[in-house]
Amino acid sequence: MSARPGPLPAPRELTALSADGSPIHVEVYGPEGAPAVVLAHGWTCSTAFWAEQIRALAADHRVIAYDQRGHGGSPAAAPGGYSTTALADDLEAVLAATLGPGERAVLAGHSMGGMTIMAAAARPRFRQHAAAVLLCSTGPSRLTAEATVVPLRPGGLRSRLTTAVLGAKAPLGPVNAVSKKVLKYATMGPGTAPDRVEACARIVHACPRGARHGWSQVLAGLDLEAGLRELRLPVAVLVGTADRLTPAVHSRAMADALPHCTGLVQLAGMGHMTPVEAPEAVTAQIRELTLTYLGVKSGDQEKEKEQA
Template identity: 70%
Template sequence: MSRLTRESVSRLTREAGGRYAPPAPARELTAVSADGARLHVEVHGAVDDPAAPAVVLAHGWTCSTAFWAAQIRDLAADHRVIVYDQRGHGRSPANPVCSTDALADDLEAVLAATLAPGEKAVLAGHSMGGMTLMAASGRPRFREHAAAVLLCSTGSSRLVAESLLLPMRAGRPRTWLTRKILGSRAPLGPVTPLARRVLKYGTMGPGSAPAMVEACARIVHACPRQVRYSWSKVLDTLELDHEVGELTVPTAIVVGTADRLTPAVHARSLAAALPNCVGSTELTGIGHMTPMEASEPVTARIRELVSTYAVIKEGA
C-alpha cells in the first residue's frame, strides 16, 4: 500500500464520523532522523502564541497522527500540539531500520524541529509511542525538552507473554500462538463487518461505539502490511526495563482494564519501576485504544500535567 496523503487520511476517518476526522494542521513539516528517515510532522493550535504550552503526541503501532484527533481538537484551543507519523506509518515513508533506537532517534528529530532550545513540553505516547518515550528517556534532547510524560496503554517488556489476546492459561502455548497472530504477514484487507469485530475484540473495550470502532479500523487497516510486520518483530523482543529507570521526569500512566494487548500488569510494573511516577489510572471497561476510547480522561490528564509541570506561573 502506498503511504497516505492528508486527503486520504481525512477521508478514511470522515467516513466513520466527523468527530474522528483529524483537523487540518496550522503547519506541516518534515523532520529528518539520524539515519536520514523522513518523518511527517504536524503542528496544530496556537502556533504564533509564545506563551502557549507545547504538547507532543506519539502514536502507536499501525496508527498515525489521525489517532490523536480528539486530543488535537481539544488541546489546540490553547496549546501548541505537535504530532508526527512514526516511520513507515501514515505519511512517513517506510525505512528498513526498525528498532527502539530508531524510535528514539525519530523523537529527538521531531523535538529538534519543533521546539526552541530549552523549551519544555509534555510528551504523551500511546502503546509503541509510549515505548518511544521510554527508549528516548536517557537522550540529551529528550531531557532538554520533556517537562512531564504520559504513558498510555504501554509496557516495557514481555509484551507477547503478558498479552491477553487469547483466552488461554499463560504459558508457552499461549505465547507461541499470540506471537503468530501479532506477527502475521497476512493483509488486513478492507474494513468489513468481520474485520471490525476482530479489531474491537483485540484492541477495544466491549462498550466501544460502532463509529469509534470504524474509525479505528480504518486507521489500523491503512498501515502497510510490511510495516506492520516489521514493527511486530521489534515489539516481540522489546526490552526497555532499564530505560524505565532513566525516565526521571514526572510520569503519569493510563491503562484500560479491558486492555488485551498491554494489560494492566504492565502499568503496575511501570508504576513500581518509574523514579517519579505521579499517578496511575485504570479506566474501567476501556481497551487498548485509550486516547480514542476515553478521549476526555486522557486529554484531562495531559492538561493536568501541563498545568502542573509545564506552565511557568507569573512571579515564579
C-alpha cells in the first residue's frame, strides 16, 4: 500500500451551540471563501475518521467537520439528549455557525452521519444550505434486523442479540490484537490493511462508553424513512458489499426511495468503514458532487484545463 500523505493542515476550531445549549466541536479546513463540504461522522467515531477526505479536499474546498455530541471534542449529552431530533439540531447549529446566508454546501454523512442528514432533511436551514448529499454506509431503519454482525439467520433472536451486542455498556478495553480482530470482523472488509484497522480501532475505542451506549439505544429503534423521502435534492449513495452493520440492502432500498438519487456505488469487498477503507472512492464521490452542484474542479483538473 502506498504511503499516507502528510499531516492534516491545522484547523480553525469553533463551537456551535445546539438548540438545547449543547456545545458542538467544529473544525474548518481549507481556504476561506472556497466551496464548502460538511462532513458528519458515524457512531463511535470523530472528526479524525475523515482524515483522508480532509487531506484530499482542503486544498480547494472549505471542509467543515464536526464531532457528534458525546464524541471527540463535543461533550456528552444531558439526560434525554440522545435522539434523532438532537442529531438534526446539532447539524443545523453547525450549518448556522459555518455557512453564510444562502451559502450552499455538499454534505457527506457516514453511518449515523447519514442518519443525521435524513433526520434534518425537512428542516428549513438544511434545505437552505444543502446543495447535494452523499449517504455513505448508512440506513434509515431496521438496523438491528438487517445487520449481519451476529452470524445467525434473520429473525427475532438475531435482532435481539445484535441489539445486546451493539448496546453493551461494557468498556471496549485497550486496542490490541484481539480487539482489532473483533472490530475488523464487525465493521471492515476481510482484505482491509492492518494500518487502516489500527486507525479505526483507535478512533472507536476513544469514544466514551456513555455516548456509545446512549446512541446505540437511538439506533436500535431508528425510523427515518420519512426523512429519507424528504431529501428532495441530489443524493449519491455508497456502500461496501461486505458491510455487516448497514448491509447493501439498505442502500439499494434508499436509492429506490430517494426522489433524486444520482447513483448507487457498491464497493466490492469493503465493509462499513468506507471512508477509511476506501478513502479515494469516497473522496471521488464528494468531488463529483461538488463539481456537478457547486461547480468545483480539483487542482489537477484546473491544470489540465490550463495546459489544453
